[in-house]
Amino acid sequence: MAKSKNVRQIITLESTANTGFRYSTSKNKRNHPNRVEWKKYDPVARKHVVFKETK
Numbered sequence: 001m002a003k004s005k006n007v008r009q010i011i012t013l014e015s016t017a018n019t020g021f022r023y024s025t026s027k028n029k030r031n032h033p034n035r036v037e038w039k040k041y042d043p044v045a046r047k048h049v050v051f052k053e054t055k
Helices: none
Strands: 008-015 022-028 037-042 047-054
Touching: 008 037, 022 047
Parallel strands: none
Antiparallel strands: 008 022, 008 047, 037 047
């Protein structure tokens, strides 16, 4: 039996507020081939900011 390739990829999201805070999550490579930007809570800045995908 052939193994299927994993479609989901582990990514790191870094805060744009220059606090250095990062989230680790996964995304589907087929649905989102480009880098993602999500608005999430930054506990260092204590507010919601945009997090961008880093390599």
